[in-house]
Amino acid sequence: MTRSVVVKVTDVHKSYQDFVALKGVSFELHAGQTMALLGHNGAGKSSLIKMILGLIQPSLGEIQVYGNTLNASQQHVQLDIGYLPENVSFYEKLSGYEVLSYFAALKGVNREKVLQILVEFGLADAQHRLVKTYSKGMRQRLGFAQAILSEPRLILLDEPTVGLDPLASEFMYRKINELKAKGCAVIICTHELSLVEGNVDFALIVGQGKVLAQGSLNELKQASNLKIKIKSAALEQHHQHLNGFQSCYFQGCLHVDYGIKADVIRHITQHLGIYDFSLAEPSLNDIYQYYINQLEGQHG
Numbered sequence: 323m324t325r326s327v328v329v330k331v332t333d334v335h336k337s338y339q340d341f342v343a344l345k346g347v348s349f350e351l352h353a354g355q356t357m358a359l360l361g362h363n364g365a366g367k368s369s370l371i372k373m374i375l376g377l378i379q380p381s382l383g384e385i386q387v388y389g390n391t392l393n394a395s396q397q398h399v400q401l402d403i404g405y406l407p408e409n410v411s412f413y414e415k416l417s418g419y420e421v422l423s424y425f426a427a428l429k430g431v432n433r434e435k436v437l438q439i440l441v442e443f444g445l446a447d448a449q450h451r452l453v454k455t456y457s458k459g460m461r462q463r464l465g466f467a468q469a470i471l472s473e474p475r476l477i478l479l480d481e482p483t484v485g486l487d488p489l490a491s492e493f494m495y496r497k498i499n500e501l502k503a504k505g506c507a508v509i510i511c512t513h514e515l516s517l518v519e520g521n522v523d524f525a526l527i528v529g530q531g532k533v534l535a536q537g538s539l540n541e542l543k544q545a546s547n548l549k550i551k552i553k554s555a556a557l558e559q560h561h562q563h564l565n566g567f568q569s570c571y572f573q574g575c576l577h578v579d580y581g582i583k584a585d586v587i588r589h590i591t592q593h594l595g596i597y598d599f600s601l602a603e604p605s606l607n608d609i610y611q612y613y614i615n616q617l618e619g620q621h622g
């Protein structure tokens with residue numbers, strides 16, 4: 323099934339006075355896709371999010387949202403974009419209920435939905451308290467509720483799980499997956515790699531303003547060529563029978579390329595009768611470290 327393109331970023335550059343924050347970023351995001359936007363502090367992630375929203379303009383290149391090219395006069399497309407900023411803040415003299423009601427009125431959402439979402443997000447008991455009395459995690463949940471209130475076709479979440487307890491983070495990703503299933507496109511900018519891993523279709527890793535890598539986790543595993551570790555106590559007795567895979571054996575483990583994983587497993591099960599083994603695949607964190615280390619290597 324081909325799904326419509328929701329965001330198309332083409333060769334985008336962003337400069338702040340003399341400083342070049344982004345140097346030629348391109349990607350496409352389709353309806354029903356989730357993307358992790360990863361990178362070190364100052365890599366340009368929030369700048370990219372703000373450009374997709376139309377809050378700031380690219381210095382060069384083009385951004386299309388729902389097929390429209392963004393420029394300063396096309397604010398209307400923002401109405402159907404949910405946004406959780408990295409430092410979420412609200413008018414502190416309003417209650418949680420008033421904050422959401424305000425956004426509901428702006429987005430044409432009825433009051434019943436406001437009450438429903440407050441309950442769903444565990445904020446029902448605190449709904450009439452002033453937002454200034456909310457904890458960090460409560461503000462974050464209110465911010466997320468605000469971003470998804472109208473079930474927009476595109477949701478941009480800038481560090482959504484900062485300050486959330488483990489169950490609240492899990493709830494947030496469950497909600498993101500529900501919206502994805504309804505066809506929503508989601509960009510999640512985060513430093514919490516283990517949380518986002520398994521919850522996105524692909525990742526875009528930026529470093530010093532450039533795209534270092536992009537693709538699904540499997541594509542990134544292959545592209546980075548990080549080894550998969552196959553560990554088994556039985557390997558110690560049989561490692562001299564590994565034939566062509568002998569050179570992959572050291573430190574008590576087989577260290578194999580993604581592309582030959584199936585062949586190695588076939589060999590150790592069928593020829594050596596080893597079925598009791600564990601597989602350690604590179605994590606998103608390993609992949610991220612690999613690309614950031616490469617970048618640091620290039621710059622000494």
Ligand SMILES: Nc1ncnc2c1ncn2[C@@H]1O[C@H](COP(=O)(O)OP(=O)(O)OP(=O)(O)O)[C@@H](O)[C@H]1O
Pocket residue numbers: 338341343361362363364365366367368369370408
């Ligand atoms: N308004 C601005 N004026 C000048 N420089 C800016 C401005 N906004 C961002 N920058 C610079 O652009 C670079 C990218 O910033 P950005 O906020 O996009 O990074 P980020 O990847 O979101 O970082 P973090 O992980 O810390 O949130 C940084 O060097 C930052 O100092």
Ligand SMILES: [Mg+2]
Pocket residue numbers: 367368369408480
């Ligand atoms: Mg940021």
